[in-house]
Amino acid sequence: MELRTHTDLGEFWAVARPVYLAHPAAHTIALAALEPRLGTPHQDDVGVLITVHEQDAVVGAVFRTPPYPLGLSGLPISAVPAVAAKMRELEPDLPAVNGPTAVAEAFAEEWQTLSGQPWRVERGERLYRLGTLVPPVVRGAARVAGEQDVKLLSLWRKDFFANVLGVDLGLATSEAGLRQALEMGTTVLLWEIDGQPVSCAQATKAVAGMSRVSFVYTPPEQRGNGYASGVTAAMSRWAIDAGAECVVLFTVIDNPVSNAIYQRIGYQPVHDTANVLLRQGN
Structure with missing residues (x-):
């Protein structure tokens, strides 16, 4: 070797x-x-x-x-x-x-x-892979995010990393990461109710026919209305229409809500992964 x-x-x-x-x-x-x-x-x-x-x-x-x-x-x-x-x-x-x-x-x-x-x-x-997409019936509609949405998305991204991934990002770091993703071809969708953003998701541009959905986030005050399901399904459809043959996403294993949501709209488990921290001694 x-x-x-x-x-x-x-x-x-x-x-x-x-x-x-x-x-x-x-x-x-x-x-x-x-x-x-x-x-x-x-x-x-x-x-x-x-x-x-x-x-x-x-x-x-x-x-x-x-x-x-x-x-x-x-x-x-x-x-x-x-x-x-x-x-x-x-x-x-x-x-x-x-x-x-x-x-x-x-x-x-x-x-x-x-x-x-x-x-x-x-x-x-x-890791989940999309089988047959089953769009939910949810109030609202999706639109592609633009420059005018960067400040809001940076704040949501900061909260997402803290609350879902346990990573503390500063707001400037969050915005820089978002802008880098956009420059590399990632698309972000916002789910809106009467013109008000209530949830978001992003998807990478297709590489070798594969696109990954991530950054699915709904602010606490908007949860329980199915917006995450709606925006994830819309983001998945966008990825397919953009040329992806394989659409995937990750969930935290011990989050039963997100695992159930994604399976209901057509995602099927592939395998489990681990994020492992080294240097955990004194």
Whole structure:
């Protein structure tokens, strides 16, 4: 087994793309985070890039786009020890990893052996793929968000990260992340009642026929009216109409409301993933 590190995203993507294209749904994070960066001002906003080779064939890949965790969806579990050791050299203060539960936990165990630092699962998530879309009957309508909506969406995004993902973003950081996503081709829909925004969702542009819906958020005072179902279904339809053959989303495993909502409108479970925090010692 041979590991190759890359400093250029274009070079890495040319080598690693077949790994991720093999299963677009399973590799949604890599596809949405990397290919849309090419040719944009964000192409160099990447961290560690590693490909795994056996007998001159590429068999795996990992990547990081700080501040996000090391992405492990393309890592065979047999390569975990070698990649963990390489990451100890390249980024000894690596804060977190994300990937299929078994791979993420195996990496965390190997990291603990190498570093002496315990780990914990911050959040378990379930990947869903859209089957047949079943739009709900919900009052209101969707529209594409524009520049005039950035301030509101930045505030909602900040609240979403805090309340759903447990991540404390400043408002300026939230806006910067939103603008970066828009520059990379993401579309945001707002669900409105009489011209008032009451919910939102976003979807990445299709890469290899795959688009991911995320940032489904309804302010507390507007919940319980089905707006999240409405905007998610509308966002899913938008993705299909924009050329996606595979539409996916993640839910937090221990949130029964969101898991039920998405299954009712046609999403089916694929597999579970884990966001694992490293360096959890004193």
